[in-house]
Amino acid sequence: MTNPRLLYISINDGSDTRINKEVKTLSSQxxxxxxxxxxxxxxxxxxxxxxxxxxxxxxxxxxFVFLKYYLLFLRAFLFRSYQSIHVINENLLLIFFPFLWWSRKKIVLDVFDSIFLRAKNKNTWLESLCYKTPKVIIVTDDNRKQLLPTPFHAKTVVVENYPYRFREEVQKISTPDELLVFYNGSMSKVRGTELLLQLLRLDSGLKVKMAGWVYDEMTKELSQHPQVEFLGVLPQRTTMQVASQCDYILSLYEPVNENNINASPNKIYDAIQAGTPVIINQEVKISSFVKEHNLGYIMSSFYDSDYKQILDNWLRLKKNYVFDTQLLEQFTWEAVEDKLLKAHQSRME
Structure with a gap:
C-alpha cells in the first residue's frame, strides 16, 4: 500500500534545520x-x-527565478493530486492563494517567520484571509499562538522548534583564558554580527566559529576575519558537535519588530542538548526562559556597547552554567514530532 502524497512548499533549498526535521518526520507516513x-x-x-x-x-x-518557481509550483500542483499540502509561512500562502484556495481543506500553514509580525502597520483583512484559509495552523511556541487573532486559536497547533536528542560527549576546546563563540543559522547585522566584529577588535583571545547563511556584507567581512572559522551550511548533528565544543552560542535579535521580539530560537534548545550556554538579549521575550533555567548570558540590551565589560563577563561566567538533565529529554524533536503528524492526519479526517 502506497503512502498518501504530500506537497511541501518552501523557498528554502532543503538545508534549513527545522524543514529537515519536518520533512524527515512526514516522510514516515x-x-x-x-x-x-x-x-x-x-x-x-x-x-x-x-x-x-x-x-x-x-x-x-x-x-526571473521567482517566475520559474511559480511555474514549478503550477506544474507540481495542477498535474498531481495530494492528500495534504504543507505551506511554509504566510507569504507563500498568499502568493499561491488563487490556486491553494480550492484545496484549503488540505492545507497546513506552518508559521515560523511571520510576515505580519514584521509589518509596522497590520493589514487585518489580509491577515484574517490568510489564517482563515488553512485547515490547520502550526506555530513554534505558545507565545506565537497568542499573537494570532483569537478566532484562529482553536485550529492552531504548537510544534516546538526543538533539536534531536544529542547524546555525544564532546569536550570544550578553548583554554581558560580564551573564548570560543558559535554563531550560526541566519547571520546578519540584526543577529549580532556588529557586536562580534567590535569584540574581535578588542580581544585576540576571542575566536568564533560560524555556520549557516550570510545575509549582508558586514557578516561576509566577519566570516573572513583571521579569528573566525567559517564552516558553511551544516547538518544538525555536525552543528551540535560544533556547538558542544564552544563556550557560548550566540542568539541575538535586534528588537526592530514584533517578529524578533517574539522569536523562538532553536539555539536555546540546541544549548540544552550541547551543554553550551546561550547568549541572548533581554528584549527578546524568551530570554525570561533562559534566565529561569540559567541557560546562558542575558545581555541588558542588543545595543549594549560596553565591549570590554561584555568580554569580561563572558569569560568569567563561561563555566557557571549547569544544565538540568531533565531538560535534555523534555526539549527534543522526538518528544514533539508526533504533533506534526497529527496536524496532517487531522486534516485528512
Missing amino acids: FDITYIGIGKSTEQSFVKEYCRQFLVVKGHHKSP
Whole structure:
C-alpha cells in the first residue's frame, strides 16, 4: 500500500534545520513532493526523504527565478493530486492563494517567520484571509499562538522548534583564558554580527566559529576575519558537535519588530542538548526562559556597547552554567514530532 502524497512548499533549498526535521518526520507516513529555491542543492539534506525534490536554482528575490518557481509550483500542483499540502509561512500562502484556495481543506500553514509580525502597520483583512484559509495552523511556541487573532486559536497547533536528542560527549576546546563563540543559522547585522566584529577588535583571545547563511556584507567581512572559522551550511548533528565544543552560542535579535521580539530560537534548545550556554538579549521575550533555567548570558540590551565589560563577563561566567538533565529529554524533536503528524492526519479526517 502506497503512502498518501504530500506537497511541501518552501523557498528554502532543503538545508534549513527545522524543514529537515519536518520533512524527515512526514516522510514516515507520506510520499513528499518538495518544491523550493536555492543557489545550490549541495546542502539539500531533505532530498533523501522526498519522492520528488524540485528546486529552482537562484535567489528568491530575483524576479526571473521567482517566475520559474511559480511555474514549478503550477506544474507540481495542477498535474498531481495530494492528500495534504504543507505551506511554509504566510507569504507563500498568499502568493499561491488563487490556486491553494480550492484545496484549503488540505492545507497546513506552518508559521515560523511571520510576515505580519514584521509589518509596522497590520493589514487585518489580509491577515484574517490568510489564517482563515488553512485547515490547520502550526506555530513554534505558545507565545506565537497568542499573537494570532483569537478566532484562529482553536485550529492552531504548537510544534516546538526543538533539536534531536544529542547524546555525544564532546569536550570544550578553548583554554581558560580564551573564548570560543558559535554563531550560526541566519547571520546578519540584526543577529549580532556588529557586536562580534567590535569584540574581535578588542580581544585576540576571542575566536568564533560560524555556520549557516550570510545575509549582508558586514557578516561576509566577519566570516573572513583571521579569528573566525567559517564552516558553511551544516547538518544538525555536525552543528551540535560544533556547538558542544564552544563556550557560548550566540542568539541575538535586534528588537526592530514584533517578529524578533517574539522569536523562538532553536539555539536555546540546541544549548540544552550541547551543554553550551546561550547568549541572548533581554528584549527578546524568551530570554525570561533562559534566565529561569540559567541557560546562558542575558545581555541588558542588543545595543549594549560596553565591549570590554561584555568580554569580561563572558569569560568569567563561561563555566557557571549547569544544565538540568531533565531538560535534555523534555526539549527534543522526538518528544514533539508526533504533533506534526497529527496536524496532517487531522486534516485528512
